[in-house]
Amino acid sequence: MELKEYLETDLSQETVKNYLYEIEKFNKHYRNPEELSYQNLMEYIELLRKNYNPQSVKRTIYAIKKYYDYLVETGKTEINTASNIKLKDGKENPVQLQELLTEKELQKLLEPRRERYPMLAKRNQIIMSLLVNQALLVGEIERLKIENLDLKNAKIKVQKTGITNSRNLDLKAEQILLFYHYLQEEREILANNRQLSTDNFLLNKLGSGITKDDINYLVSTYQKDFTKKLTSVKIRQSVIKLKLDDGENLRKVQYFAGHKHADTTEKYKETGINALQTAINQYHPIK
Known part of the structure; x- marks a missing residue:
């Protein structure tokens, strides 16, 4: 796996661009x-x-x-020498909690809408449902195979990535019917557009497996309905934070998100001060 592809599994395009720039500078020095x-x-x-x-x-x-993390994952080194680095100038917390989406805003993403290509309507609904209900990364959605679905038991198996663990997640009742109809109808039509068969769960209009770019583009088409910047990463972060806000057990949320370390999940917890600031920003924004 190339470095850029590895970073794209969990980061926005802008963050990937910034990280690649910083890593290039680092590699010139060492x-x-x-x-x-x-x-x-x-x-x-x-x-x-x-x-x-x-x-x-x-x-x-x-x-x-x-x-x-990438060097360890690709076997180029055995130890993450940088894992314990901390900057004492302030608490490390890259998650901007005050900019995340509310439950109401997340539910808005699940509302059916008119699509440019009707044959992709159910597929697009499935993608948004996986982002909102299971908080999947775009790379995890891209890798989903038909065999990863267990509709009878309402389960979906998410494969391991360089930054997340594999996990078995529950499907919502409405997802089961949506997935079933897509497999029986739209996916059959899309698959017939390509001579070579594929076991990818989600296909593009040409019958090939969808890509991370396809998913990120779909998310961008919802931006006009939101004042906050909308990305797949922000949707995922919002879902994780809301689960913790609702009092769900930290370890359960860690498993749900696929985080390899509990401290990654803890970054989504709000302190009393952060919660107050979020409420102020949400209900009394500075004009």
Whole structure:
């Protein structure tokens, strides 16, 4: 898996662009990153702190951590040397909780609408339902196979990615019927548009498996109905936060999201101050 593809499984296009830029700078400074020690990395961070503000340094740290996750995942190194790096200028929390979607806004994404290509209507509904109900990454949706579905038991198996664990998730009652009709009707039509058979669950109008770009484009077509910036990542983050807000067990939410570490899930928890600020932003925004 290429670095860009790895980053795209969990990050927005803008973040991927920024991380690739930071990683390129890092690789120009160190030609053999897999051989670096923790001390080497701290020296690099200290160099950055002398020239950039704390927010810029934070972004670089996040990028380097992701880069080392990639190096571990691809077998280029055994240890994530960057995993324990922390910036003392402020608490690390890349999730902007106050910018996430409300339950009402998420439900709006599930409402049926007129599609440019009627044969893709159910497929598009399925994609949005997987984003809102199961909080899947676009890469996870792209990789779904027919064999991953167990409609009889209302389950879907999500395959492991470089940054998430595999998991078996419950399907909503309305999803079961939607999936069934898509498999029996629209998918059959779409599959006939291509001579080579595929076991991908979701197909494009040419009969090939959908791509991350297809999914992100679909999400972008909903932007006109929202004042907040809408991305697949923001939808996922919003679902995770709302589950924690509703009092769901941290470990259960960690499993649901596929997070490899509990502290990743904890970043979606609001402190009392954060909750107050979110309420102020939501109900009394500064004009």
